[in-house]
Amino acid sequence: MPIDATLPYDASNIFARILRGEIPNRTVYEDEHVLAFHDINPQAPTHVLVIPKGAYVSWDDFSVRASEAEIAGFIRAVGKIAREAGLVEHGYRLLANIGQHAGQEVPHLHIHIFAGAPLGPMLAR
Incomplete structure (x- = not known):
């Protein structure tokens, strides 16, 4: 179900649980500010x-x-x-769905x- 991005953070969301090590993931990259992993339901070859x-x-x-270090670290990652x-x-x-109208499903920022493969147009015309 899409979420309202203005809601308070829900610490029980799947990404928070992944960050706490409660749910396994296939990590691609990790540093002090960022975790990157393969999507479990990929919509493209990568x-x-x-x-x-x-x-x-x-x-x-x-x-x-976020701190300046977190913002810079996330973008650089x-x-x-x-x-x-x-x-x-x-x-x-790169795609970030923010809020209900954009179809954000997990209430944790993610890119x-x-x-x-050729990905086609961004939005249906």
């Missing part, structure tokens, strides 16, 4: 989720409350993951990295 380790519901929440996975040459798509 489908990686990148999440901040802090309790942030949305991009808006993150941009207001996305680029590093794409480079290390060899995605730059052929291209990749999807899609790649590995």
Whole structure:
């Protein structure tokens, strides 16, 4: 069910549980601010989720409350993951669904990295 990105953080969401080690994941990258892992229901040949380790519901929440180090670390990690996975040459798509109208399903900020095949148009025309 889509969530309202203005809601308080729900510490029982699946990404919070992954961060606490309660649910296993296939880690692609990890540092002090970020965890990235393969999506369990991939929508492209490469489908990686990148999440901040802090309790942030949305991009808006993150941009207001996160430290400068967390923000820089998160953005740099996305680029590093794409480079290390060899995605730059052929291209990749970044997607962040924020709030109900965008279809955000997990109330923890996350970026999807899609790649590995032509992805088609961004939105249905």
